[in-house]
Amino acid sequence: MSTWGQLRMLVQVSAPGVPLDLIDEWLRGRYKAVLLATDWTGLHGHGILQTTAAYESTTAESVTLTVGSASVTGVGTNWTDPGVTGRQFYRVGDNVVYSVAGLLAPTSLQLDRPYEANGTSAPGAQTTGNAYAFMTDIYALPDDARTPVTIINPVNQKPLQEMTKGEMDIARGSRSTVSDPWTFAIVDDSDENSPPVRHRVQFYPPPKYSRGFTVSYLRNANEFNGENTGASPLPFVTDAILLAGARAEAWLHLENFAKAAGYERAFAVELDRILLDEHARNRKTTTMHMASRFSRHRLSRVDRMYGRNWGKGQGSPN
Numbered sequence: 001m002s003t004w005g006q007l008r009m010l011v012q013v014s015a016p017g018v019p020l021d022l023i024d025e026w027l028r029g030r031y032k033a034v035l036l037a038t039d040w041t042g043l044h045g046h047g048i049l050q051t052t053a054a055y056e057s058t059t060a061e062s063v064t065l066t067v068g069s070a071s072v073t074g075v076g077t078n079w080t081d082p083g084v085t086g087r088q089f090y091r092v093g094d095n096v097v098y099s100v101a102g103l104l105a106p107t108s109l110q111l112d113r114p115y116e117a118n119g120t121s122a123p124g125a126q127t128t129g130n131a132y133a134f135m136t137d138i139y140a141l142p143d144d145a146r147t148p149v150t151i152i153n154p155v156n157q158k159p160l161q162e163m164t165k166g167e168m169d170i171a172r173g174s175r176s177t178v179s180d181p182w183t184f185a186i187v188d189d190s191d192e193n194s195p196p197v198r199h200r201v202q203f204y205p206p207p208k209y210s211r212g213f214t215v216s217y218l219r220n221a222n223e224f225n226g227e228n229t230g231a232s233p234l235p236f237v238t239d240a241i242l243l244a245g246a247r248a249e250a251w252l253h254l255e256n257f258a259k260a261a262g263y264e265r266a267f268a269v270e271l272d273r274i275l276l277d278e279h280a281r282n283r284k285t286t287t288m289h290m291a292s293r294f295s296r297h298r299l300s301r302v303d304r305m306y307g308r309n310w311g312k313g314q315g316s317p318n
Contacts, residue, residue: 001233001239002232003232004228004230004232005229011243015247017254018253023246027226027245030249031221031224031233033245035221035234037271037275038278040234042235042236044149044216047141047215048215049151050211051136051181051210051211051212051213052087053209054135054136054208054209055083057077063077064130065127066126068115068116071111072089072115074109075107079103079105084100084109085102086099088134089111089133094118095118098112135207137181138187139202141215141217146221147186148186148201148216148217151214151215154213155211161183162185178205178207180205180208180209181203184201184203188200241270244263244264244266245264248260248266248267
């Protein structure tokens with residue numbers, strides 16, 4: 001499997017004088033044409049989203065919060081990092097979730113913004129003896145993923161319901177709960193061509209336990225675009241089809257229409273071949289069974305022979 005730089009060089013050698021930027025454009029175009037030809041199994045990936053167990057306070061610990069202040073004081077707590085900073089925080093009974101911006105001490109942390117209670121208390125109002133929880137509800141998809149297709153709950157083996165981020169915000173009601181997730185939403189879906197690329201999903205309810213959720217996803221194929229000359233195409237996209245397609249474009253550009261037509265035919269033949277391979281991979285194996293009219297007599301024959309010849313002693317069938 002050649003890299004982008006190697007494919008570019010091979011096209012340039014076979015069609016001298018063609019600018020590199022045009023070769024890059026042709027390789028991108030033919031690569032995209034192959035990917036659009038069918039729903040390739042090679043674009044389907046599978047992985048595990050490992051959730052982090054939530055931490056719910058015990059009866060021996062609590063927090064003190066002040067409306068308008070981002071500082072949280074723990075009573076009976078022994079907070080440590082890693083495990084606190086970056087996680088989400090809520091006071092049981094609130095309808096707003098915060099993030100922990102930093103851990104200052106085993107009994108002191110800083111939120112990402114001032115505490116606001118439920119919007120009914122005046123600034124400076126203090127609340128003590130509060131139960132709380134740390135949780136993680138946003139998880140990154142595998143590095144090669146572009147978008148999730150299904151996420152399976154490992155407890156009941158059923159797919160989670162997919163919502164938009166807006167639908168989840170409207171539908172999920174009280175946020176002060178942790179449990180087994182039943183829905184997810186894509187919350188960070190950046191452009192593959194604008195690094196850093198992030199594809200993350202949010203679970204609701206936030207996971208209470210550490211569990212592995214099986215995710216099926218479509219792979220990111222756009223990373224093979226010429227920006228990294230050391231990158232290679234997806235395994236099922238052969239060098240032969242990309243070279244044939246780019247060379248057809250190159251000779252068309254050079255107005256040698258006979259050569260262009262020849263490479264175009266080679267592109268079509270190679271596309272047919274890899275489509276045939278794809279069909280063979282997807283074809284289900286059919287198990288052959290003998291029709292009942294040929295086999296239904298066997299059981300009655302065995303019954304007769306058992307009583308006549310074998311009896312119930314040694315040598316009888318088990």
